[in-house]
Amino acid sequence: MKPLPDIQQLLQQLDKLPLQRVQPWLNLLLVILLAWLLARFSWQLVPTPAATALTPAISSAGSKSAGSGVSLPALTGFALFGKASSEPVKAVQPVVTEAPKTQLNVKLTGVVALPADPAKGSAIIESRGSEATYAVDDTIEGTNAVLKQVLADRVLLLQAGRFETLMLDGIEYTKIAQANAGLGRADELVAVEDNGGDLAPVPEPMEMQPLELSEELDIRRDELIAEPMKFFDYIRVSPHRPQGQLLGYRLMPGKDATLFTQLGLQPNDLAIEINGIALTDMQQAMNVINELRDAKEAAIKIERDGEIRDILVSLSQ
Incomplete structure (x- = not known):
């Protein structure tokens, strides 16, 4: 470790410095230091005001929400996307009056036709040697055909995605259903064919009371x-x-x-x-x-x- 230089040598060195050039800068530095000390001392004499506690905005908003009582069930109760109708929309079924004659081995032996609403009729259809009464949307026994509409002289079947016509037994096939207007009560009936014997000779009628x-x-x-x-x-x-x-x-x-x-x-x-x-x-x-x-x-x-x-x-x- 080197010995400290002698104080006398330091003084000699300082004497050699050009003090006339350095002195203005030293004076400026002293003034700045004095101003800083004075300012700091002045702020210490001024009383510090009590600090106001700041409440975070997010906390205030949260408190307000909690006080309003809004719950998830209440929120989901709002009709954000509108309200659905309480009554289902009834599908309108088209009245199909033209369809090719069916090739199914079935026979239409009776109908109850309601022209005002062909989807509410019924039909008696013979399939595989037996008769059964079918309502609309019933599947015909022994087939994949579904009864869709009942008219006065025919029914419309839905077979393999297309409509087919099954004429009432004894009526020739036509493209347009005949005489549907004016019919449509429970009295509109035709049923199974009967190939019985001839009529007997016609005697005088016997009168009966109403x-x-x-x-x-x-x-x-x-x-x-x-x-x-x-x-x-x-x-x-x-x-x-x-x-x-x-x-x-x-x-x-x-x-x-x-x-x-x-x-x-x-x-x-x-x-x-x-x-x-x-x-x-x-x-x-x-x-x-x-x-x-x-x-x-x-x-x-x-x-x-x-x-x-x-x-x-x-x-x-």
Whole structure:
């Protein structure tokens, strides 16, 4: 370690410095140092104000939210994207009146057609040797075809993604459904074909007193109007075509024979005339039956055991 230089030598060195040049700078440095010390001393004499505690903005917002009581269930209750209708929109089904004739091995033997709404009708279809009653959207037994619409003279089936026409047995196929206007009550019926024997010789008709509808029959009539498919529970109607010529309609009781019996009918009765109009044309017969809904009485002429009988039924409410 080197010895400290002698103080005398230091003084000698300082004497050699040009003090006249350095002195102005030293004076400036001393002034600056004095000003800084004075300023610091002055700030120490001024009393310091009490510091105000600052509340973070985020904390205030959080407190406000907590006080408002907004909850997630309440938030999700707002209709941010609108409100859905409480009533489902009913799909409008097109009324298809043109479709190719089906090649399915089935037979349409009866219909209950409601032209105002073809999607509410029903049909009796024979498949694989047996008959069954089908409502719209039912699948026909033994096939992949679905019943979609019921018209007065045909039904429309949905088969392999396309509509096909199944004509009422005994009616020739046409592109446009015939005589649909004006039809559409439970009375619009045609049913299974009957190839029975010829009519017996026609004797003089036997007159009968009008049969008044009981209160129970009134109720059943209202039921038929509301639910046309129930007609087949009471009466089965079948065209009678010996040798291919329509001569009338066979009447048979359905599963519930009460209405059939109370109307004065018997199994195998053959209706040949209604209100003076012969039932020898299928389309005309359907129109006549449809008119009964507004008639006050129906005069039905039947053939029973070789005899012609008149059954008068009062239709007034």
